Amino acid sequence: MLFLARMDVTFPESMTEETKADFQVKEKEYSGNLQREGRMRDIWRVVGEYANYSVYDVADNDELHAILSGFPMYPYMDIKVTPLAKHPNSIK
Numbered sequence: 001m002l003f004l005a006r007m008d009v010t011f012p013e014s015m016t017e018e019t020k021a022d023f024q025v026k027e028k029e030y031s032g033n034l035q036r037e038g039r040m041r042d043i044w045r046v047v048g049e050y051a052n053y054s055v056y057d058v059a060d061n062d063e064l065h066a067i068l069s070g071f072p073m074y075p076y077m078d079i080k081v082t083p084l085a086k087h088p089n090s091i092k
């Protein structure tokens with residue numbers, strides 16, 4: 001099953017730059033593993049925002065929830081998920 005997720009990240013004002021950088025390192029590692037496994041197909045930055053769109057190829061809703069809630073930045077994310085179906089006009 002394919003899902004599109006939009007993630008908006010908001011860190012608290014009080015968070016230090018060092019802590020933010022630490023989250024970014026951990027997020028990159030977690031995200032890289034998902035991409036190498038093929039469970040995250042794509043990730044794109046939303047221009048001008050601390051947000052991304054990413055596409056997941058997973059067995060079911062439970063697997064997606066486990067992935068999303070495992071992101072180190074999860075407590076600071078607002079996530080909107082859209083299930084995807086094949087478009088009849090797609091040539092892929």
Ligand SMILES: O=C(O)CC1=CCC(=O)O1
Pocket residue numbers: 007009027028031043050051052071073
């Ligand atoms: O958009 C970001 O920088 C936060 C994030 C979520 C998944 C990822 O790889 O980065």
